[in-house]
Amino acid sequence: MNLFTAFQLPIRFALALGLTLAATAPALAQTKTLRFVAHADVKILDPSFTTAYITRNFGYMVYDTLFAQDAKGQPKPQMVEKYTTSKDGRQWTFTLRPGLKFSDGSVVSAADAVASIQRWSTRDSFGPPLRAAGAEWQVLDAQTFKLQLKEPFGMVLEALAKPSGFPVLVMPERLARLPTSSPISEVIGSGPFLFKRDEWVPGNKVVFVRNPGYVPRSEPASGLAGSKKPAFDRVEWLYLPDANSSVAALQKGEVDFVEMVPPDYITPLRSDANVKLLPSSAQQGQLIMNHLYPPFNNPKVRQAVLKAVSQERFNAAMGYPLDMRMTYCATYFICGSANDTPAGSEPYRTTDLAKAKQMLSESGYKGEKVVLLVASDVPYLNALSLMALQTLRSIGMNVDGISMDWASIGARRAKREAPEAGGWNAYTTVANEFSINSPIVSTYLGAACGNSLPGWPCDKALDELRAAWISETAPAKRRLALDAFQRRAFETVPYINLGQYFPASGARKELKGVDRLWGGIPNLWVLDK
Amino acid sequence: MNYLLRRLFATLPVMAVVAVVVFLLIHLSPGDPAALIAGDLATTEDIEKLRAALGLDQPLWRQFALWLGRVLSGDLGMSIFTQVPVTKLLAQRLEPTLSIAVLTMALTVCVAVPLGTLAAHRAGSWTDRLVMLFAVLAFSVPVFLIGYLLIYTFAIRIPLFPVQGYVHLSEGVGAWLNSLALPCINLALVYIALITRMTRATVMEVLQEDYIRTARAKGLGVLAVLGHALRNAAIPIATTVGVGIALLIGGVVVTETVFAIPGIGRLVIDSVQHHDYPVIQSVLLLSAGVYVLINLLIDLSYRLFDPRIQY
Secondary structure, three states: OOHHHHHHHHHHHHHHHHHHHHHOOOOOOOOOEEEEEOOOOOOOOOOOOOOOHHHHHHHHHHOOEOEEEOOOOOEEEOOEEEEEEOOOOOEEEEEEOOOOEOOOOOEOOHHHHHHHHHHHHHHOOOHHHHHHOOOEEEEOOOOEEEEEOOOOOOOHHHHHOOOOOOOOEOOOHHHHOOOOOOOOOOOOOOOOEEEOHHHOEOOOEEEEEEOOOOOOOOOOOEOOEOOOOOOOOEEEEEOOOOHHHHHHHHHHOOOOEEEEEOHHHHHHHHOOOOEEEEEOOOEEEEEEEOOOOOOOOOHHHHHHHHHHOOHHHHHHHHOOOHHHEOOOOOOOOOOOOOOOOOOOOHHHOOOOHHHHHHHHHHHOOOOOEEEEEEEOOOHHHHHHHHHHHHHHHHOOOEEEEEEEOHHHHHHHOOOOOOHHHOOOOEEEEEEEHHHOOOOOOOHHHOOOOOOOOOOOOOOHHHHHHHHHHHHOOOHHHHHHHHHHHHHHHHHHOOEEEEEEEOOEEEEEOOOEOHHHOEOOEOOHHHOEO | OHHHHHHHHHHHHHHHHHHHHHHHHHHHOOOOHHHHHHOOOOOHHHHHHHHHHHOOOOOHHHHHHHHHHHHHOOOOOEOOOOOOEHHHHHHHHHHHHHHHHHHHHHHHHHHHHHHHHHHHHOOOOHHHHHHHHHHHHHHHOOHHHHHHHHHHHHHHHOOOOOOOOOOOHHHOHHHHHHHHHHHHHHHHHHHHHHHHHHHHHHHHHHHOOHHHHHHHHOOOOHHHHHHHHHHHOHHHHHHHHHHHHHHHHHOOHHHHHHOOOOOHHHHHHHHHHHOOHHHHHHHHHHHHHHHHHHHHHHHHHHHHHOOOOOO
16 A cells, blocks of 8 residues: 555545634624724723723723713713812812612712722822812712812812823722722723623633613713713723734734734734724833932933933834824923923933033033843833933943843832842833823822832922922913923923834724724724724 | 552652742742832832732741642632632633643644654655655744744635634634634644654664564565554654643743733743742642653553553
């Protein structure tokens, strides 16, 4: 018997099996499902605990908010039906919409709202200024609660409608009263979707189904406000760690939406007729410096580095095409935002290495070693870190770049020890526009001495200017206060803005409503297909 | 039976050493899960509070004792991040991992053993050279590259299979096989290359033996002769297949990542990246157990191929 003849059987079997498999397409689901590739894996389910964007996005799926920003960035009532304020702005009353229910069947009450606000205020950057204004939250009846202020506070609605960082997401009082020292794992909300815990595969998939008990507003969806009645019965958030596979899955139509398209794939996807590329929210690269130790405890050194930074080169290093990055953004508060101002940026609008070297020399820098933490596992952070390393060296700084994963940087940056004793001098990171678009939300510009944020900037003048901006209610004066704040920020340089860019999302062409997606926060209830 | 008991008893010190080494390695490496959980804008005080809540501020020996006590009572603990029991995380990953391991090895054995035998039978011919060329290529080209090529060819250009994802067996055998086809072919290529070469070498050696010459002189057909040869060449092949299964169960990170298969490999890498101590410790301890068990099974299987072996 010829051996080739002997192997014909398995070969035929393999071919037949292949054809059978090819013909056996997965059964089409009866339910209308949106398959969404999230930018990260959901690990923590408590959006009142961490500022991780993926957890915030999870929060928007299952919780609702008292107020929300519409597509124009204006705060609008969401769970609140109506509100009143006294003439002096010190007393506010809020009434909840009737019929709101949590996913466990219980009715949403004013006590739940107040407990959720109190939990939020212990974590969010609006908490301290609200407390400084003497804010007291009181339950009046099952549907109504009150805010009593000792001092006027002009940003009450902005605070309650804050879209990112820590949004005010309403949970049952019994959960909201739990200690804030560790995350809550129970998920009970009144939002548009229910979390299917039984189908959750950490590291792979999060499943949501439409919440039958959700009570939408009558207004159409706009930004994060209005009706959140979803068109999809089921939403699957997939975590695809391989960029190539996620893009291939989008091209093939296995997934409907990729939240963050890696820069390398933007150009090829532009020529794919089945995919729409959508601009996401603005992001800002940041060089965070440790103000406790030399050389960055000296503002003149920080100014010298700022003069050496070319935002265009930092953005280019990340790989974004020209139309998705800015050559220069003068403001700390996102170019194009309501708080966009060039005040104070005049000396730094052009990069000048010779001038930067001179400034460094005049600063008294003695060649102290700079320990730069280089993130090795996150491509865009790695690009920013390597550019920072080159920039610092190009003006004559003695830099020791230490490569480590982002997890290790997260641990090391919290250490206050001297750099040679396990601490650090600098690292790079990025922030979404909602985390930096005003003096109150931009945590790294919070320079209250004794603050605990890694970097530990301390500048009494800047902190006072921040407080002045927060307490000012007249728009014109507020603008002046903003300019004064930013001028001082450019003098003291709490951190360095490395440039503004705009990541892209990718959607299948058959997906409707993508023009109503807003601010890089996946308000998926606006989508349909 | 005595041998079996002795071997099982001998696994205890191995597991103890693994437990200590794994615990020390991951706790002494830089990184802090509390800092990661707390997020980008957490203060030093927030992180310290969380460390205390998670028990990470306890002395290392105490953390080890607590973990060991729980493991001995059958409780693998909870993921620090997701608050999901480690046993549940493992259970979720077991089916995809076992599916990949079994299908990959089945495919490997079905292809590699006949191919290696054919190459040995035709040693020196163009057939042999072609088989060896294939083996060298399949072994040398990086797994992720082959994965991307498979996706491009058989998922994008010729849309036979999905790009990514795993379908559970309970959702239908066809869909299950469909979702595993590309990852298993991707992985099997490496093992096919390895086992083909091994089969060829051992079969060629056996084919030189006197009893094979005798068999041929008696007029036995080619297939019967090769059958005799294969049985005598089976021990190294079985060993490689066994180790291959253990490696596949231990996790195949690259393939699981490229095809988005939620297997043990991704779980380990993800846990290491996040310093999720309870998950890493449990998975590595179990992986060590699987290795020990499979090695034992391999040893026991030798008797099937060669009854002269006694324990």
